[in-house]
Amino acid sequence: MLTLLDRLTQLIEECWGPRGLLLAAAVVLVYAAGLSIYRLWFHDLASIPGPRLMALSYWPEFYYDVLLGGRYFRVIDDMHLKYGPIVRVNPDEVHFDDPDFIDTLFPLYGRKTNKPIEIGKRTGTPDSMVTTVDHDVHRRRRNAVNVFFSNNSIRRLEPILHERLRTLLRRVHNDDSGKDEPLEMHPVFRACTNDVITTYAFGRSFNLLDRPDFGLPYFEASDVFFRLEHLFGHFTWLADLVQATPLWLVSMLFPSLKDLVEKQAWWIERVREIRDSPGMCKADGTIFQGIVNSELLEEDLTDKRLSAEAQLIIFAGEGTTAYTLTAAMYELLANPTELAKLQRELAVAIPNRDAMPTFAQVESLPYLNAIIQETVRLHPGVMARQARISPEVPITYKGKYTIPPGTIFSMSPLTTHMNPDAFEDPYEFRPQRWIDDPKIGRAFLGFARGSRNCVGMNLARKEMALVLSTIFRKYDLYCGQDGPTVELYDTERARDIDPNHDFIIPVPAKGSKGLRVVFRQ
Numbered sequence: 001m002l003t004l005l006d007r008l009t010q011l012i013e014e015c016w017g018p019r020g021l022l023l024a025a026a027v028v029l030v031y032a033a034g035l036s037i038y039r040l041w042f043h044d045l046a047s048i049p050g051p052r053l054m055a056l057s058y059w060p061e062f063y064y065d066v067l068l069g070g071r072y073f074r075v076i077d078d079m080h081l082k083y084g085p086i087v088r089v090n091p092d093e094v095h096f097d098d099p100d101f102i103d104t105l106f107p108l109y110g111r112k113t114n115k116p117i118e119i120g121k122r123t124g125t126p127d128s129m130v131t132t133v134d135h136d137v138h139r140r141r142r143n144a145v146n147v148f149f150s151n152n153s154i155r156r157l158e159p160i161l162h163e164r165l166r167t168l169l170r171r172v173h174n175d176d177s178g179k180d181e182p183l184e185m186h187p188v189f190r191a192c193t194n195d196v197i198t199t200y201a202f203g204r205s206f207n208l209l210d211r212p213d214f215g216l217p218y219f220e221a222s223d224v225f226f227r228l229e230h231l232f233g234h235f236t237w238l239a240d241l242v243q244a245t246p247l248w249l250v251s252m253l254f255p256s257l258k259d260l261v262e263k264q265a266w267w268i269e270r271v272r273e274i275r276d277s278p279g280m281c282k283a284d285g286t287i288f289q290g291i292v293n294s295e296l297l298e299e300d301l302t303d304k305r306l307s308a309e310a311q312l313i314i315f316a317g318e319g320t321t322a323y324t325l326t327a328a329m330y331e332l333l334a335n336p337t338e339l340a341k342l343q344r345e346l347a348v349a350i351p352n353r354d355a356m357p358t359f360a361q362v363e364s365l366p367y368l369n370a371i372i373q374e375t376v377r378l379h380p381g382v383m384a385r386q387a388r389i390s391p392e393v394p395i396t397y398k399g400k401y402t403i404p405p406g407t408i409f410s411m412s413p414l415t416t417h418m419n420p421d422a423f424e425d426p427y428e429f430r431p432q433r434w435i436d437d438p439k440i441g442r443a444f445l446g447f448a449r450g451s452r453n454c455v456g457m458n459l460a461r462k463e464m465a466l467v468l469s470t471i472f473r474k475y476d477l478y479c480g481q482d483g484p485t486v487e488l489y490d491t492e493r494a495r496d497i498d499p500n501h502d503f504i505i506p507v508p509a510k511g512s513k514g515l516r517v518v519f520r521q
C-alpha cells in the first residue's frame with residue numbers, strides 16, 4: 001500500500017515530472033531552513049535559555065509525550081537543572097521553576113489570563129471552562145458554577161457522602177480475615193468520587209461503588225482517552241476530527257472507548273433533560289440545574305458546550321481526588337508515626353469510633369488538613385503543565401527576559417513542589433511542615449493559582465477529609481492485633497504511587513497494580 005508521502009511524490013511527478021519533484025523538495029527545504037533560522041534567532045523567545053533542539057522543533061516533545069507516553073515532564077526537570085529557573089521547552093512555550101514568580105504568572109485579578117487553544121484540543125473538551133481561551137468568556141462561565149463549590153454548598157453534600165462511605169466500608173469489609181485478600185484501592189476511590197460528583201452534577205449516578213468491578217470498563221475507557229491527549233495536543237486537526245465524529249461511530253471504530261462514549265451520551269441526555277424539564281425539580285440543587293438557570297448566554301448553553309462542561313466536571317471531580325486519596329492512604333500506611341498522630345487527633349474529634357464523621361468534626365482538624373496539603377504537594381492529582389497566556393501585557397522576569405503578550409508560559413506543580421528552596425527535603429512526606437511554617441503555601445501549586453485555579457478544591461479537600469477520617473477512625477494499622485485493621489500489601493512508592501507518565505492525571509509505572517491493602521475485621 002502506498003504511503004501518503006509516496007502518493008504525494010507520485011502526484012508531483014505525474015503533474016510536473018522529475019523537475020517538479022526537485023522543486024517541491026527545494027521548497028520544503030527552504031521552508032524548514034527559514035523556520036529554523038526564525039525560531040533560533042528571530043523568534044520572540046530566542047533569548048530564553050534552553051536546549052537548541054527544543055527551541056527548533058516540537059519533535060522532541062512529541063517523542064517523549066506521544067511515543068514514550070507522557071514522559072516530557074522529566075525532560076523539563078532536567079532542563080531546569082541545567083539552564084536555571086526559566087527555560088524554553090518548545091518553540092513557543094516558556095516554563096518556569098521559581099516559586100517567587102507564581103503570583104506574577106497567575107494573578108487572581110488585575111491582568112487578563114487566557115488559555116492556549118491547544119489545551120482544549122488536547123483534553124477533548126473544547127469550550128469547557130478549563131479550556132475556554134478568552135479571559136472574559138472564562139469569567140462568565142466560571143461565575144455560573146462558582147457558588148456550587150463554596151464551603152457552604154459543599155457541606156450540603158454530607159448526606160450523599162455518608163451514604164457512599166457506608167457503601168465503601170461495606171465493600172472493603174473483609175469477613176474472611178484468614179484469607180488476607182489484597183484490595184486495589186484506586187478503583188474503590190475512583191468509583192466513590194465518580195458517584196459523588198455525578199450525583200452532584202445531575203442528581204443521580206451510576207452507583208459504581210456498588211458494582212462488583214467498581215465500574216472498571218468505564219475507567220479503562222477513560223484511561224485510553226487520557227492516553228490520547230498528547231497526540232491530540234500535537235495534531236489538533238485529529239482532535240477536531242474525533243470531535244466531529246458521531247459518538248456511535250467513535251464507539252464502532254474504537255471499541256476500547258465504548259464505555260466512555262456511552263457515558264458521554266448519558267451526560268448529554270441528562271443535560272437536555274435538566275434543561276428541558278419545566279420546574280426542574282428532579283435536579284434541584286445540582287450543578288447543571290444551576291448552569292442552565294444561570295445568566296449564561298445562549299451560546300454557552302448549547303448541547304455541545306454543555307456536554308464538554310459535563311465531561312470536564314466529571315473527569316476533574318473523579319480521577320484527581322481518587323489519585324490523591326490513594327496517595328494519602330499509601331503515605332499514612334507507609335509512615336506509621338504520621339498515622340498515629342492523625343488517629344490521636346481523630347479520636348478526640350470523633351469520640352464514637354463507629355459513627356460516621358461529619359464535616360463539622362473534621363473540616364478544621366489541623367493535622368488532617370496538613371496531611372491533605374502535604375499529599376497534594378507530593379502527589380498532585382493534576383500534574384500537567386499549567387499553561388497560560390497574557391493577551392495584552394508583557395511579563396518581565398528578573399528585569400532580563402520579556403515574555404511578549406500572546407506567548408504561552410507555564411509552571412508545573414511537581415517541579416515547583418520538588419524545589420528544595422521552597423520545601424526542605426522535598427521528596428519526604430512531612431505534614432508537620434505545613435503547621436510549622438504556613439508561609440510555604442506561597443510555593444503551592446497543587447490546585448493551580450489565580451483566576452484559573454481549581455474551582456473544585458473545597459470539594460476535593462472536604463471529600464478527602466471525610467474519606468480519610470472514616471477509614472482511619474475505624475481501622476488501625478495492622479501489627480498482629482485483633483479488631484478492624486489495615487496494612488499495605490506489596491506497594492512501593494516509586495513503582496506504584498509516584499507518576500511515571502503525565503496523562504494530566506499522574507499514572508504510575510506500567511504494570512503497577514497501584515496501592516494494595518489488606519483489611520481485617
Ligand code: HEM
Nearest residue numbers: 129130316317320321324381382386447448454455456460
Ligand atoms: C485533589 C484533587 C484535585 C486537584 C489536585 C485539582 C487540581 C486542579 C488544577 C491544577 C487545575 C488547573 C488546571 C489548569 O491549569 O489547566 C484544576 C482546575 C479545575 N478543577 Fe480541579 N483538582 C482537584 C479536584 C477537583 C474536583 C473535586 C473538582 C470538581 C468538579 C474539580 C474541578 C475543576 C475544574 C472545573 C477546573 C477548571 C477551572 C477553571 O478553568 O476555571 N477539581 N484542578
